[in-house]
Amino acid sequence: MTHQNLLVELFVEELPPKALKKLGEVFATQLCAQLRQLGLASGDSVSTPFASPRRLAAHITQVAAKAADTAVQQKLMPVSVGLDADGLATPALLKKLQALGADVSDPVFAVAALRKAPDGPSTGLRTGKAEALFYDSLVTGATLDVGLQQALLAALAQLPIPKMMSYQLETDCELPGWSSVHFVRPAHGLLALHGSAVVPVKVLGLTSGKQTQGHRFEAHKSPVQVDHADAYAATLLRDGAVIASFPDRRFAIVQQLAQAAERLGPGFEVLMDEALLDEVTALVERPNVLTCQFEEQFLAVPQECLILTMKANQKYFPLLDTQGKLTNQFLVVSNISPSDASAVIGGNERVVRPRLSDAKFFYDQDRKKTLESRVAGLDKVVYHNKLGTQGLRMERVRAIANAIAQQLGGDVLAQAADTAARLAKTDLMSDMVGEFPELQGIMGGYYARHDGLSEDIAFAIEDHYRPRFAGDGLPRTEVGIVVALADKLETLVGMFHIGNFPTGDKDPFALRRHALGVLRILTEMDLPLSVDSLINFALNVFGSTEPQKAWAERVAKSIAGTGGVAYTSNLMKPETKERLLDFIYDRLAGSLREQGYSALEVDAVLALRPQRLGEVPRRLTAVRAFTALAEAPALAAANKRIGNILKKADTTAAVDAHVSELLLQEDAEKALYAAMRDIAPRAQAQLDAGDYAAALQTLAALRAPVDAFFDGVMVNAEALDLRLNRLGLLKTLHLAMNQVADLSRLAA
Structure with missing residues (x-):
């Protein structure tokens, strides 16, 4: 072949x-x-x-x-149906064979083409008790x-x-x-x-x-x-004159960009953007990189504006200096390679100039108004027809930020966070952000500095969208952290409040990104904030409180023309809150698995719904160390058994973690109680000190007395006082062992 x-x-x-x-x-x-x-x-x-x-x-x-030709085996019907008393093909069999393309002109020949086989599992051909007829054919391979x-x-x-x-x-x-x-x-x-x-x-x-x-x-x-x-x-x-391979063409562009920057002198760096590289690779058949420049006067405009317009509108590659500042030179990937490239260079320079002029005009015009003067305009911008305007949303963010700031830093932090939260969305009213929505927050930071506000406030306005994507930096200041958390929590609680849940791959309000942002800030900053308290801070501003009613009345007229509902005052239903918590912890579980933790480790730690997320990595490390111990499998299995016993017992009578030494009769239960009195306090001290790995290792010493207890003690004794005392002993053990993670989730 x-x-x-x-x-x-x-x-x-x-x-x-x-x-x-x-x-x-x-x-x-x-x-x-x-x-x-x-x-x-x-x-x-x-x-x-x-x-x-x-x-x-x-x-x-x-x-x-x-x-290649393929042998095909097809079961037709039972022998009793396909053959008559004389062994000839029945009409049913002939019809079936004809449908398969077999020669049925001679019933005897048709039967000869068949094969009988026991209709059973011993040959792999049985589908019942009787013998069946099979038709073997050779399917000609496709040309x-x-x-x-x-x-x-x-x-x-x-x-x-x-x-x-x-x-x-x-x-x-x-x-x-x-x-x-x-x-x-x-x-x-x-x-x-x-x-x-x-x-x-x-x-x-x-x-x-x-x-x-x-x-x-x-x-x-x-x-x-x-x-x-x-x-x-x-x-x-x-x-x-075509480089047909996409990777080869992309590599050629990267090489030429680096060579062009090197020719300009030491210190020049090309602002490489993976998405832009892919797009430019798809625009040219044989790349030719050329160096262009624009007037230095445009460098007075924030470099983010110039970079964005060059990349998004013109598909150019900006050049940075040794300090990471934008220069007035840029690189163009041309699809032609003329002997004299001056016309191509001049054409690109002429094309980019109006774009940069527009950016400079917007920047100059925006600075004629302060951010404070734009606050009132937020009442005229609809955020969502069930959640009101951006002005109402800003008030909710302020309230959440105040509650978070009070916990983290008191009145001083709360006052700064309130100012930043009140001004954070005002750059949405600017011409620059109207033209380039990707610059929201960034332009607010520039305008805040121009208005004479402190760096803390400027950074907070710029950073409150962070992290915008995977791998993005976190807010740089404490004020920024507070406002970023408040902004994301307002979005999450608000959208769940009105029933806008992410479904499948649809997430129009980027709720998954907002949840991951909250999780990253809490985890990487190790903030002393509980998940429940944060959700409650946000829930409070969606409740039927007087300030909320006042805000609703203030914006009702401005939103009435949209045909939407100005404000939803009902408290979030308990099941919706639980759904939001499930959503947040699911995002955390996915993120941790991507970081290399096993599904069992993540499941064991998150089963307890830890409130301070900065502790989660330390808990996972402790669980990983615990699973390496020889005692781990037996303790995990025992913990699962204890959980099942307690769950069944709780259906008939509430079991509390109380043990009476007077009711301890068997040697095994006395030994377990004594071991717990010795080991549990030491493990608790290690837990209180944040040494989770040491605490689990200390608790591993309970394996032998636990095994002996289950071998020698009848938990469900007939005497009620003995039964409850033994259940109380198990309850005490269960609570002591599962403070770092639910160890039963580690059982095979």
Whole structure:
């Protein structure tokens, strides 16, 4: 059987750049998977994707010209149904055979093609008690031209196309009756090579060949002929001036960017952005990096504004100096390489100037008004039609921030946090944030400094959105921590309050991100705040208190025109609060598993719903050390057994952690009680000191007396006083052992 490498390319008009990388990967993966299903590719076949602005291609190794024939065994029916008394085929059997394509012209011959087998598990063929008839046939393997046609159609159907286009086929199309084609972009060429041979397939109104197109302006040949599947990338580069591989093209861009910065002198650093690199890679076929510059006067504008407009609008790479400050030079990745690049450089410099001028204009205009003067405008901006305006939301954040600040730092911190919370959303009213929403908070910090506010307030306004994404920094000041927590808690409690829960992959209000932000701040800052107290702080501002009613009345008129409800005053239902707590701890569990903790370790620690989250990493470390002890499996199993006993006992009578020495009769229960009186206080002292690992190791010494207790003591004694005393002993033990984690969750 002939095996060759396969190359399939679809040549199209410019593909959406943000989707190109994924499209290329899925096209190659799906095509290879489909060929494997058909037996044309094996498990050893390797698929390599190619993706450029105008092509999707896949190179697949070890593809057969024809799939191997396959033996198929099919159970037909019981012998008693398929054969008559003379052993000839019944009409039911003949009909079944005919449907399978067997020759039924001679009933005797038809029966000869069958096989009887015991209808039972001993042969793997039984489905009942009687013998059954089986039809063995040989299915001819698919040829590559038929199989590739099927695989290509299936692969195209699986592409994650962001938005489909419809376009008309050319008039000389060989598919009569088709009026239009639906695909991500109009397709103009199809290349399919098995080794050096063309595989005849048709898709999207195109017929396969061995020709494609190179660079739109710089190809050395047009069209480009590819003579062998393995020569695709090299031929495109040589004759078409195209780097077909997405990773190779991206690597070339990174190299050229670094070289361009190096040529400018020591200290220049390219602001590399992974998403921008991917997008630019999807915009060019053969990159050429050029150095441009803009007027230094624009550097008076906050660099975040200039960087954002260069990256988001122009796809340029800003250059930083040794201090991390933006310079007036930037790098452009061009798709052409003229001998004189001055026209390309000049054109890019002219294009960026109006963008930077707009940013400077917005910045100058915004500074003519103070943040304080913008506060009243928040009452005119709807936050949510069931939660009121941004003004009302700001008041809720202030109230939550005050409660948190009082716990962390008293009146001084509360006053600073109140000022920051009152001004935190005012930059939403600025022209700059209206043009660049990504700068919210950042611009507020700049405007706060311009207004003469302290650095604490400016940093808090800038940082209250942090962390914005995974790996982002946390707020830099105590005031920022307070306002960031208050802002995220207001969002979480407010959205759960009105029933806006995340579902599946839908999370329009980024509640998962808000929850992770709260968790990171509490854990990494090791704040002395409990989860329940924080939720209660937020719940209080959504209650039917007088201040809340006053805020609702103040904004009712401004929101009435939206057709929404100005304010929801009912307290959160208990089950909704529990759902929010479950949501928060689920996010914490997922985050901890991503950090490398096992599911058992995480489950054991979080089963107790620890309130101070800064302790969670220390608890997990202690549990990991405990599981390495020889005593751990037995203690975990005993703890699970104790939990079950207590749970069953609590259904008939409440069990408290009380033990009377006078009622201890058996030697084993006396020994366990004595061991607990010795060990438990030492473990408790270690717990109080925060040494969780030492506490669990100390408690591990209880293994022997616990084992002896269960071997020699009947817990459910007939005498009620003895039974309750023994249950009280177990309750005391259970409480002592499960202060760090629920050890029963570690049992196999």
